[in-house]
Amino acid sequence: MAVRRTIVGIGSPRELEEALPAAYYLADDELATAAYLALALGKPLLLEGFPGVGKTEAAKAIAGVLGRTLLRLQCYEGIDASAALYEWNFPRQMLALRQESEGSDQIDIYRDEFLIERPMLACLRRPEETVLLIDEIDRSDHEFEAFLLEFLSDFQISIPERGPIRAYERPVVILTSNRTRELHEALRRRCVYHWIDYPTPDREMRIIMMRASGVGERAARAVVAAVGQLRREPLVKRPGIAEAVEWAEAATLLNEQGSRWPEAFRRSLGVVLKDEDDLVHIAPKIDAILAEAQA
Amino acid sequence: MSEPMFEPAREIAPFLGFAALLRHASFAVAPEQTMAWLAAIELLGPKGIGDIRRAARATLAPPPERFGEFDALFDAHFLGVVAPALQAEPSEDEAPLAADDSAGGLEPIYGDDMHESGAKATGAERLSARRFVAGDEGDTLRQFARALPTRAPRRQGYRWRKARSGSRVDARRMFRDAMRNAGEFVRVHRRRRRLRQRRIVVLIDVSGSMKERTQAHLRFAHALTRAAEAVEVFTVGTRLTRITRAVRLRDHEQALTAVSFLVADWDGGTRLGEALGALLSIPRFAALARGAAVVVLSDGLERGDPGALRAAMARFAQLAWRIVWLTPLAADPGFEPRTAGLVAARPFLDVLADGGTVESICAHVLNLANRGAA
Numbered sequence: 001m002a003v004r005r006t007i008v009g010i011g012s013p014r015e016l017e018e019a020l021p022a023a024y025y026l027a028d029d030e031l032a033t034a035a036y037l038a039l040a041l042g043k044p045l046l047l048e049g050f051p052g053v054g055k056t057e058a059a060k061a062i063a064g065v066l067g068r069t070l071l072r073l074q075c076y077e078g079i080d081a082s083a084a085l086y087e088w089n090f091p092r093q094m095l096a097l098r099q100e101s102e103g104s105d106q107i108d109i110y111r112d113e114f115l116i117e118r119p120m121l122a123c124l125r126r127p128e129e130t131v132l133l134i135d136e137i138d139r140s141d142h143e144f145e146a147f148l149l150e151f152l153s154d155f156q157i158s159i160p161e162r163g164p165i166r167a168y169e170r171p172v173v174i175l176t177s178n179r180t181r182e183l184h185e186a187l188r189r190r191c192v193y194h195w196i197d198y199p200t201p202d203r204e205m206r207i208i209m210m211r212a213s214g215v216g217e218r219a220a221r222a223v224v225a226a227v228g229q230l231r232r233e234p235l236v237k238r239p240g241i242a243e244a245v246e247w248a249e250a251a252t253l254l255n256e257q258g259s260r261w262p263e264a265f266r267r268s269l270g271v272v273l274k275d276e277d278d279l280v281h282i283a284p285k286i287d288a289i290l291a292e293a294q295a
Numbered sequence: 296m297s298e299p300m301f302e303p304a305r306e307i308a309p310f311l312g313f314a315a316l317l318r319h320a321s322f323a324v325a326p327e328q329t330m331a332w333l334a335a336i337e338l339l340g341p342k343g344i345g346d347i348r349r350a351a352r353a354t355l356a357p358p359p360e361r362f363g364e365f366d367a368l369f370d371a372h373f374l375g376v377v378a379p380a381l382q383a384e385p386s387e388d389e390a391p392l393a394a395d396d397s398a399g400g401l402e403p404i405y406g407d408d409m410h411e412s413g414a415k416a417t418g419a420e421r422l423s424a425r426r427f428v429a430g431d432e433g434d435t436l437r438q439f440a441r442a443l444p445t446r447a448p449r450r451q452g453y454r455w456r457k458a459r460s461g462s463r464v465d466a467r468r469m470f471r472d473a474m475r476n477a478g479e480f481v482r483v484h485r486r487r488r489r490l491r492q493r494r495i496v497v498l499i500d501v502s503g504s505m506k507e508r509t510q511a512h513l514r515f516a517h518a519l520t521r522a523a524e525a526v527e528v529f530t531v532g533t534r535l536t537r538i539t540r541a542v543r544l545r546d547h548e549q550a551l552t553a554v555s556f557l558v559a560d561w562d563g564g565t566r567l568g569e570a571l572g573a574l575l576s577i578p579r580f581a582a583l584a585r586g587a588a589v590v591v592l593s594d595g596l597e598r599g600d601p602g603a604l605r606a607a608m609a610r611f612a613q614l615a616w617r618i619v620w621l622t623p624l625a626a627d628p629g630f631e632p633r634t635a636g637l638v639a640a641r642p643f644l645d646v647l648a649d650g651g652t653v654e655s656i657c658a659h660v661l662n663l664a665n666r667g668a669a
Contacts, residue, residue, distance in 0.1 A: 013349075
């Protein structure tokens with residue numbers, strides 16, 4: 001196993017955990033351990049979890065801590081190699097050929113200037129400056145997953161006109177999945193895996209206080225308790241961390257403008273629940289939930 | 296290579312032992328994951344059992360819904376704590392009941408006398424053979440077979456082929472052309488993704504309550520297999536039988552006869568949950584459901600544990616592209632899913648509709664490709 005001991009100033013999971021708040025991210029020790037292991041072992045990091053638990057944020061924060069550019073590849077149904085790897089700049093190639101037939105010097109239309117880099121190629125060519133985020137991989141097709149498998153095991157790709165391109169060091173790759181479908185076992189196997197759960201109430205409160213500076217401790221505590229209750233309800237779209245932060249901010253704003261506390265929470269409910277069915281489902285229970293949360 | 300690999304085997308034996316234990320409990324653990332785990336432990340110090348556990352979770356990657364089980368096994372192996380949940384783990388005597396026609400003959404892959412104890416009257420396996428007589432759905436099925444090639448659900452293939460109005464310009468072809476024409480681009484070539492037929496997986500309930508319809512369902516499966524590129528057919532009752540190869544026979548009488556010998560649980564009870572669980576626990580079969588359009592022909596009169604059916608359907612829904620459940624009970628306009636099986640499966644279905652006649656089944660399969668319809 002290729003163990004990479006030196007990653008810019010991060011020698012243990014603890015150090016990573018302590019560095020992440022500087023990038024506005026609070027990680028627990030499980031996530032810090034998984035991320036550290038991925039970096040040290042040179043393996044991709046696979047983050048799974050419900051929508052809104054901060055998978056993409058974690059990737060951004062890790063890139064921030066490492067001081068690298070984040071290259072984001074958003075997956076979708078039908079994504080293929082030309083969106084992920086490279087494309088030839090066809091109009092420029094044609095123009096160059098035209099100019100060449102007028103002039104005399106030979107022209108190579110497969111030079112770098114005619115190559116349009118997509119995130120995966122960019123990451124292979126500059127592995128020490130970049131972090132590759134392959135976001136929501138569960139949205140892509142099975143074929144793309146198979147293609148990724150090849151990329152993630154060798155960190156090498158082949159352009160027919162140019163030959164193989166290989167990363168001279170193992171790049172940092174982070175994959176996220178909402179688990180709307182099961183990923184292939186072979187892909188999971190190649191990665192260091194971490195399941196991001198909803199944060200503990202204590203940690204969620206610290207996240208809210210950190211991300212939304214104007215929110216008081218009492219409001220943050222109430223929001224955390226209420227959101228925790230809401231997540232236990234059978235909702236179409238359960239509120240994530242971003243929703244909790246926004247709710248705390250919105251309610252604080254309304255409170256400053258004169259709404260009393262439970263009222264401020266109720267009036268800003270649309271920030272947390274963004275589905276008509278969910279709002280209808282919660283309406284009869286919201287008073288009880290808020291009263292309990294404020295106690 | 297780091298040192299632990301070369302130290303005496305007894306140093307790493309507990310870790311290899313844990314990997315073996317996980318495999319025994321049907322977690323998928325590859326050798327490369329065990330190696331990553333050992334390297335991770337070394338990297339972390341380890342400063343305590345917590346480090347070893349976190350490293351195990353990160354590198355051995357248990358699925359989230361089995362975290363509890365994973366931790367219990369970890370505790371049992373490294374700390375000697377035996378949780379009560381652990382003792383109730385499935386072991387060999389509950390190996391999935393499944394038979395595969397490619398193995399040939401009547402032999403199920405796993406032993407077949409394991410469910411006799413505790414089986415209730417209706418849940419009991421009544422293994423029997425069956426003969427089929429000709430039916431009169433011929434015309435419907437012939438029309439169905441003719442319409443299917445254009446209306447079966449498709450998915451985008453990974454390869455490109457040239458097309459008159461494709462989504463992309465085929466630059467390579469154009470350059471090749473230009474070379475023949477003194478560097479002039481004469482016309483624009485285009486290309487598009489090739490469309491492939493999406494695999495259709497048909498699950499036919501052969502239990503006693505569906506007795507009247509099994510024959511028609513099998514005829515339908517035969518017509519479907521003959522007309523489409525990729526089809527897999529299983530029968531479910533008290534066990535799971537793969538009959539794809541049998542229904543692929545050209546002559547339908549011959550095909551049905553082959554099926555009648557292959558399936559051992561005609562007109563018995565229904566343990567859909569267990570049969571589907573068996574399908575999912577065999578990686579070769581589970582791979583067939585990946586991205587497939589799944590058609591279940593059953594009334595959902597489940598005699599097994601509805602919890603098992605719910606769990607199996609939840610996993611199934613993650614693998615399959617779309618799941619359509621056609622039940623003869625839905626022929627009644629005031630139909631509400633009430634049978635235990637249907638209630639358990641309902642949240643995971645894309646479509647729950649009438650499957651009372653061969654016409655309606657054919658219509659639903661032809662409409663598989665239309666989202667929201669059917």
